[in-house]
Amino acid sequence: MEYDPGLVRIRQCAIEDAAGPSFPPIEFQAEQEAAHPVLQKRVCVVRVRLAPLPWLTINEVKKIADFIKNKVPCNPKIGIVCGSGLGVIGDRIRNGVYIKYEDIPGFLVSTVVGHRGALLIGDLNGVEVVCMLGRFHFYEGYPTWKCALPIRVMRFLGVETVIVTNAAGSVNPTYRVGDVMLLKDHLFLPSICGGLNPLIGPNDDKLGVRFPSLTTAYDKKLREIALETAEALGLRESFHEGVYVMNSGPAFETIAELNFLRSAGADAVGMSTLPEVVTARHCGLRVLAFSLITNECIMEYDSDKPHPTQEEVIETAEAKQEQISDFVFHLVSGMNKEALAC
Numbered sequence: 133m134e135y136d137p138g139l140v141r142i143r144q145c146a147i148e149d150a151a152g153p154s155f156p157p158i159e160f161q162a163e164q165e166a167a168h169p170v171l172q173k174r175v176c177v178v179r180v181r182l183a184p185l186p187w188l189t190i191n192e193v194k195k196i197a198d199f200i201k202n203k204v205p206c207n208p209k210i211g212i213v214c215g216s217g218l219g220v221i222g223d224r225i226r227n228g229v230y231i232k233y234e235d236i237p238g239f240l241v242s243t244v245v246g247h248r249g250a251l252l253i254g255d256l257n258g259v260e261v262v263c264m265l266g267r268f269h270f271y272e273g274y275p276t277w278k279c280a281l282p283i284r285v286m287r288f289l290g291v292e293t294v295i296v297t298n299a300a301g302s303v304n305p306t307y308r309v310g311d312v313m314l315l316k317d318h319l320f321l322p323s324i325c326g327g328l329n330p331l332i333g334p335n336d337d338k339l340g341v342r343f344p345s346l347t348t349a350y351d352k353k354l355r356e357i358a359l360e361t362a363e364a365l366g367l368r369e370s371f372h373e374g375v376y377v378m379n380s381g382p383a384f385e386t387i388a389e390l391n392f393l394r395s396a397g398a399d400a401v402g403m404s405t406l407p408e409v410v411t412a413r414h415c416g417l418r419v420l421a422f423s424l425i426t427n428e429c430i431m432e433y434d435s436d437k438p439h440p441t442q443e444e445v446i447e448t449a450e451a452k453q454e455q456i457s458d459f460v461f462h463l464v465s466g467m468n469k470e471a472l473a474c
């Protein structure tokens with residue numbers, strides 16, 4: 133060991149795992165420690181270890197997209213996220229190639245009933261799409277940024293617009309089970325109350341700005357196309373535009389919570405979608421999102437109405453599968469025409 137008389141200082145500093153751009157937690161570990169023979173001060177050699185960042189860098193996300201492109205050469209412009217029981221949307225995709233999530237290095241795996249756990253890339257009504265047959269939820273134990281990782285992967289696959297779907301309970305008393313609500317706004321409770329915004333962490337300016345605006349998160353033109361599509365299919369009466377609220381789940385809401393959410397402006401409640409929407413807007417993707425109303429939320433005490441269950445959610449989604457997949461089939465074509473005309 134070497135000493136520098138008169139100074140007590142770090143003589144050697146090894147930096148390992150310096151993977152990311154900013155504020156990673158740092159661990160100090162004294163490797164050798166000894167008393168200086170003359171100064172009688174303690175001198176130590178420390179090893180500084182930067183703990184690996186929990187977030188993925190752009191390059192790491194690109195690597196996932198490159199892996200997919202190498203497996204399935206593709207150029208999708210529209211990405212689709214299928215909500216609970218809505219994987220049937222993928223059944224209309226022609227010449228589709230499946231990649232199981234578990235086969236994609238760095239990806240996540242679906243753990244919930246009604247989410248098949250695969251990417252499907254192919255042709256939907258003349259438009260090349262990448263479709264997530266199953267999504268990731270915060271209540272599965274994934275942090276919100278990870279729930280939204282596939283959105284960034286889609287962005288690096290070349291996607292410009294995402295259609296994000298979900299199953300939700302109605303808080304608006306005029307909605308009926310089986311209706312569809314296009315999201316025109318949202319209440320991201322885990323973010324505003326729990327600090328669980330998916331953009332927390334280092335921001336890479338090459339991907340998006342540090343403080344994105346969400347004032348126009350839900351593209352007006354895309355909502356118009358969706359309503360026109362519903363009209364053309366004779367479904368307009370069961371379509372609404374409303375405010376989606378995300379509860380972290382997995383427990384459904386209490387009656388008091390539901391009344392609170394209604395008074396705060398919510399029309400439908402679910403446990404997903406918003407990490408994906410926020411992440412999509414951050415990286416410049418246009419968003420259309422909709423909820424299939426799978427159950428009526430119970431807003432009064434001593435009600436005889438059935439309690440919400442996952443089974444009811446899946447049953448309703450299955451009953452509406454054909455209608456929803458038909459709607460999305462025609463919707464992507466309308467969206468594509470609009471994009472080409474821009």
Ligand SMILES: O=P(O)(O)O[C@H]1O[C@H](CO)[C@@H](O)[C@H]1O
Binds near residue numbers: 215269298299402441
């Ligand atoms: O939002 P999706 O994934 O459609 O699923 C919804 O359905 C499940 C509850 O039955 C929850 O996961 C809720 O978020």
Ligand SMILES: Nc1nc2[nH]cnc2c(=O)[nH]1
Binds near residue numbers: 381427
């Ligand atoms: N939080 C929540 N999520 C749902 N997903 C489907 N229905 C519901 C519901 O009633 N509440």
